[in-house]
Amino acid sequence: MPDDALPPALPALPDGLAVRHAARRGELTGHTSGLAPGFVQGNLAILPAALADEFLRFCQRNPKPCPVLGISETGSPRIPALGLDLDLRHDLPRYRVWRDGALMAEPADIAGFWRDDLVAFVLGCSFTFEHALMEDGIPLRHVQQGCNVGMWRTSIACAPAGRFAGPMVVSMRPMRAADAIRAIQITSRFPCVHGAPVHIGHPHLIGIEDLSRPDYGDTVAVREDEIPVFWACGVTPQAVIAAACPDFAITHAPGAMLVTDLRNSSLSLL
Structure with a gap:
């Protein structure tokens, strides 16, 4: 596509809730760059609770690629601080499911993969x-x-x-x-x-x-x-998961982010 060409018209997705609902309905399956201007987007990493503390330490030691915006309670697909009508099982355009460090599926919904021992991390996104x-x-x-x-x-x-x-x-x-x-x-x-x-x-x-x-x-x-x-980049955990080979993990597909209800201005130092 020529550099000055315009992309195809996007659906009207003015805020995080609209993006999440479009993903939930299966209408949005691609990347989220440029959608819901002014709303915070996040990377997703979901791991068994037995690995959560270890992964949190990894994020704390690597705040540039892995700045933590929110962490779910064990077994919960929701992080209310990031959006009241938010369900991590359905609200991203596409996911990646990993077993023993290998990518096994890229579904548009992870309800069928959800487990009661999972902890979700949402990390900052460029x-x-x-x-x-x-x-x-x-x-x-x-x-x-x-x-x-x-x-x-x-x-x-x-x-x-x-x-x-x-x-x-x-x-x-x-x-x-x-x-x-x-x-x-x-x-x-x-x-x-x-x-x-x-x-x-x-x-x-x-x-x-x-x-x-x-x-x-x-x-x-x-x-x-x-x-x-x-x-x-918040895709760093995917390279790390591939190297660490946990028995099970879920991430976002690169570029297919969680769009939250937070305003960008809430994260700015000025």
Whole structure:
């Protein structure tokens, strides 16, 4: 699709509740970038309660890729602080189900996989600060093109916690140098959704050999007058789960986020 082409018209999804209901009805099955502007989006990781404390320690030691926004009670698919009419079994466009570290299914609903011993973690997502970037006039090409952001596993090692260890995953947005400087200033105000970039420029310095082949999401070209800007990404737990091989886990599908009732402004430091 040409860079200046508009994506297909999206349904009217003005807030988090509308996005969740569209996912619940099966009408929304793709990525959520650009939907419900101004509302906080979150990554999802669901694990057996026996692993919850260990995973929480992993998140606490790695706040850039894994900033915790909410944790459910054991066996509950709800986190009322993130939305009163919210059901984690139905309200994301797509999920991933893991067994022994291997991806076994990508369903649109996880009611059939739900167990009474599960604990859900919702982690901050960079889609949240995208609205602030666009409001400041910084263009985001994946939003313009109606595709998912590109994400890569890197050579940056996360701080381990018990069995949980592995590489940091990053998302990338191409920007002109002046926009990249401004983006650092803006995203630094949002530490709960990854904050400032972790790397700018040469991708090979963080173990990325080919920007045209993301590990997750879609390819977005970097023009000659642009530099790649990399943020820590909440898909990191998926790389860690693949390495740790827990007997069971559920995550969101990359880019298919939980959209909450929280306002972006509630997470801003300014």
